[in-house]
Amino acid sequence: MRDRLQTAESVADRDETIDHETVSVPVLVVGAGAAGARAAIALADQGVEPLVIGKSDHGDAHTTWAAGGINAALGSLDPEDDWTVHAADTLDEGHYINDPEAVELTAKHMPDRIRELADWGMPFDRTEDGKINQRYFGAQSFRRTCFVGDRTGEAMLDTLVAKARDMDIPYRDNVMVTRLLTDGERVAGAMGFDMESGEFVLFRSDQVVLAAGGSSALYERHSSREDENNGDGPALALGAGARLMDIEFVQFHPTGMVGARYGEEWDGRLVTEAVRGEGGRLINAEGERFMERYSPDQMELDARDVVARAIAQEIREGRGTDNGGVYLDISHRDDEYIRERLPSMVERFQSLGVDITEEPMEVAPTAHYSMGGVDIDFSTGETGVPGLYAVGETVAGVHGANRLGGNSLAETVAIGKLVGEHVAEQVEDTAPAVTDGQRALAQREFHALAELADSDGEVTARELLADLGDILWEHAGILRDETSLREGLAELDALRARTADLRIDGDRTSRDFEFAVDLSFSLPIAEAMLRGALERTESRGAHYRTDYPETDGDWRRNIVVSEEPTGLNLRTRGVAEPSPEVQDAVDTGYELDYHHLE
Numbered sequence: 001m002r003d004r005l006q007t008a009e010s011v012a013d014r015d016e017t018i019d020h021e022t023v024s025v026p027v028l029v030v031g032a033g034a035a036g037a038r039a040a041i042a043l044a045d046q047g048v049e050p051l052v053i054g055k056s057d058h059g060d061a062h063t064t065w066a067a068g069g070i071n072a073a074l075g076s077l078d079p080e081d082d083w084t085v086h087a088a089d090t091l092d093e094g095h096y097i098n099d100p101e102a103v104e105l106t107a108k109h110m111p112d113r114i115r116e117l118a119d120w121g122m123p124f125d126r127t128e129d130g131k132i133n134q135r136y137f138g139a140q141s142f143r144r145t146c147f148v149g150d151r152t153g154e155a156m157l158d159t160l161v162a163k164a165r166d167m168d169i170p171y172r173d174n175v176m177v178t179r180l181l182t183d184g185e186r187v188a189g190a191m192g193f194d195m196e197s198g199e200f201v202l203f204r205s206d207q208v209v210l211a212a213g214g215s216s217a218l219y220e221r222h223s224s225r226e227d228e229n230n231g232d233g234p235a236l237a238l239g240a241g242a243r244l245m246d247i248e249f250v251q252f253h254p255t256g257m258v259g260a261r262y263g264e265e266w267d268g269r270l271v272t273e274a275v276r277g278e279g280g281r282l283i284n285a286e287g288e289r290f291m292e293r294y295s296p297d298q299m300e301l302d303a304r305d306v307v308a309r310a311i312a313q314e315i316r317e318g319r320g321t322d323n324g325g326v327y328l329d330i331s332h333r334d335d336e337y338i339r340e341r342l343p344s345m346v347e348r349f350q351s352l353g354v355d356i357t358e359e360p361m362e363v364a365p366t367a368h369y370s371m372g373g374v375d376i377d378f379s380t381g382e383t384g385v386p387g388l389y390a391v392g393e394t395v396a397g398v399h400g401a402n403r404l405g406g407n408s409l410a411e412t413v414a415i416g417k418l419v420g421e422h423v424a425e426q427v428e429d430t431a432p433a434v435t436d437g438q439r440a441l442a443q444r445e446f447h448a449l450a451e452l453a454d455s456d457g458e459v460t461a462r463e464l465l466a467d468l469g470d471i472l473w474e475h476a477g478i479l480r481d482e483t484s485l486r487e488g489l490a491e492l493d494a495l496r497a498r499t500a501d502l503r504i505d506g507d508r509t510s511r512d513f514e515f516a517v518d519l520s521f522s523l524p525i526a527e528a529m530l531r532g533a534l535e536r537t538e539s540r541g542a543h544y545r546t547d548y549p550e551t552d553g554d555w556r557r558n559i560v561v562s563e564e565p566t567g568l569n570l571r572t573r574g575v576a577e578p579s580p581e582v583q584d585a586v587d588t589g590y591e592l593d594y595h596h597l598e
C-alpha cells in the first residue's frame with residue numbers, strides 16, 4: 001500500500017532491532033520468468049554470478065502460462081518476412097506510440113534468440129523439412145509465430161531454467177520483495193520476506209534488475225495467475241523514483257473462458273489465440289460469424305483490441321450466449337490436427353466435459369496484458385535511477401497501444417539478453433557491504449511490515465483486491481469515458497481508506513499477508529491506470545474512449561507517470577520516429593491475408 005510505504009518513513013527509528021537475514025550479491029534479479037532468466041544467463045555468460053529470486057519455485061513463473069507462441073521473422077514458411085516487417089507490424093498494431101528502438105531491437109534480435117533457444121533444447125514444432133514451424137497470429141502479415149503446441153511458455157521457461165542450472169546460477173525461491181532499498185540517488189538492493197518462514201531479508205546489491213511481471217491481474221476478470229501480475233514490478237520501480245509509461249493501455253484478450261459456463265474458477269482463463277491462428281471461428285448466439293461485419297479482410301485474426309470490442313458489442317447488443325459469451329469454434333478442422341496443435345486446450349476442455357474437436361467453446365474478453373510499465377532505455381534496461389534496471393512485462397515500450405500476440409515472449413529474451421550484458425559491465429563490487437544508513441532504512445521497512453502483519457481490523461486484503469478488480473473492470477475496462485473514470489477514481493479513494501481496517505492474523509507466511517503486500521503494489525498502479533485513461537482524450541488501440549472515439553494525431557505521445565511528494569504526477573512526451581528501413585516496411589503496408597486460412 002502506498003500508505004504503508006509512506007508509513008515506512010514515519011515508523012521512526014525504533015530501539016528494537018528486527019532480526020533479518022542479509023544477503024550481499026553483485027546483481028539481484030527480481031523475477032524468474034523468461035525475462036529474469038534470460039537476463040541472468042547473459043550476466044553469467046559475462047562472468048557475473050547474479051542471484052535470481054522469485055515468489056515461487058524455480059521454473060514456476062507466470063511465463064509457463066504463455067501458450068500460443070513466440071514471434072521471430074525466420075521466414076520458415078513465408079520467405080518474404082523479415083525483421084523490418086515484424087517491426088512494422090508491431091508499430092502498426094501499437095498505433096505508433098511504441099518506442100521504435102524497443103521494437104527494432106526486439107524484431108532484429110529475435111531470429112538469433114529463437115535459434116539459440118532451439119540449440120539449448122527447446123522442442124519447437126518443426127516443418128516436414130526440419131525448419132522451425134510458424135503459425136499465424138492476429139494482425140501479423142506473415143506466419144511468424146514459433147511454437148511448441150500450445151505450451152510454448154512452459155517449454156521456453158523449462159529450457160531457460162535448465163540452461164541457468166547448467167551455468168550454476170543461484171536461485172532463491174519463495175521470497176517476496178516489498179520495497180527497493182534506495183540510498184541517496186541510487187538503488188542499493190531490496191527488502192522483503194521469505195514467504196515460507198516469514199523471516200525478513202535484506203538484499204544488498206548495487207545492481208538490481210526488476211523482471212517482476214505486469215499488472216493485468218488487477219482487473220476482476222483476467223487471464224493471469226492469482227498471485228502474479230499484481231503490479232509488483234511497476235510499483236517497486238515507481239516507489240524507487242523510476243517513471244512509468246503507457247499505463248492506461250491494458251490489453252483485453254478477446255477469448256477468455258466464461259465462468260458462468262465452466263465454473264467461476266475458470267472465469268477469464270485464456271483460450272489461446274492459437275485457436276484462431278489455426279482457423280477458429282467466432283459465432284454469436286444467432287449463429288452468425290459476426291467478424292464479417294467488423295473486419296471482413298482479417299476476420300478473427302484482426303488485432304486483439306478490434307476482436308475484443310467486437311465480441312463485447314455482440315454481447316452488449318443481446319447477441320451473446322445465455323452465459324454472457326460468444327462461441328469460438330475450431331471443430332471444422334481435422335480432429336488429429338486440433339489434438340496436435342492445441343493439446344492443452346483439448347485437455348483442459350475435456351476435463352470440463354467439452355470435446356473441442358466436436359463442439360464450440362464459450363468465450364468473452366478478459367484482461368490479459370499490461371502494455372504499460374516501467375519507462376526504460378531499451379539497449380541498457382536503465383530506468384533513470386542509477387543501479388535499477390527493468391525488463392519483460394514489467395516495462396513499457398515495445399507494444400505501444402496494443403500488443404501483438406507472440407511479441408511478449410519475444411521481448412523477454414531479446415531485451416533480457418541485452419540488459420544482462422549491459423548490467424554485467426556495471427558491476428564493480430561483488431559483495432557490497434551494508435552501511436549503517438542502509439541498515440536503518442531496512443529496519444524502517446521491516447517495522448512497517450511487522451505492523452502491517454499485526455493489523456487487526458475487519459477486512460481482508462483479498463476482499464479489497466476483489467473490489468479493486470471490480471472498480472477497474474467497471475470504470476477502466478474495454479470501453480471508457482470521463483464520467484465513469486472519475487467515478488472509478490472516487491471509488492478508489494474510498495477503497496484506499498478501507499485499507500486502514502485491514503485484518504491480518506500476524507502470520508507473515510499467510511496468504512492474507514502476501515495479498516496485503518500485493519494490495520500495496522496494486523493501489524498506485526490502479527490510480528495511474530485510471531488517471532492515464534482520463535488524461536488520454538482519444539481512442540487508440542486498447543484504450544477506447546466512447547466520448548473520444550477517434551484517434552487524435554496530436555495524442556501520438558506517451559503519458560509518463562512519476563511519484564512526487566504530492567502524489568502521482570502525469571506528463572506527456574513525444575514519440576521517436578522509426579529507422580528509415582522500418583519506415584519503408586511501414587509504408588509498404590504489408591497485411592495478413594486471412595483467407596489463406598480458409
Ligand SMILES: Cc1cc2nc3c(=O)[nH]c(=O)nc-3n(C[C@H](O)[C@H](O)[C@H](O)COP(=O)(O)OP(=O)(O)OC[C@H]3O[C@@H](n4cnc5c(N)ncnc54)[C@H](O)[C@@H]3O)c2cc1C
Pocket residue numbers: 030031032033034035036053054055056060061062063064065066067068069070071152153175176177178211212213214223224225228229232233270368369391392393394405406407408409410412
Ligand atoms: C494465459 C497467458 C498466455 C500468454 N500467452 C502468450 C504467448 O503465447 N505468447 C507471448 O508472447 N506472450 C504470452 N503471454 C504473455 C507472457 O506470458 C508474459 O508477458 C511473459 O511471460 C512475462 O514474462 P516475465 O518474465 O516478464 O514475467 P513473469 O513470467 O510474470 O515472471 C515474473 C517473476 O517475478 C516474480 N515476482 C513478481 N513479483 C515479485 C516480488 N514482489 N518479489 C519477488 N519476485 C517477484 C515472480 O515470482 C516471477 O518469478 C501470455 C500471458 C498469459 C496470461
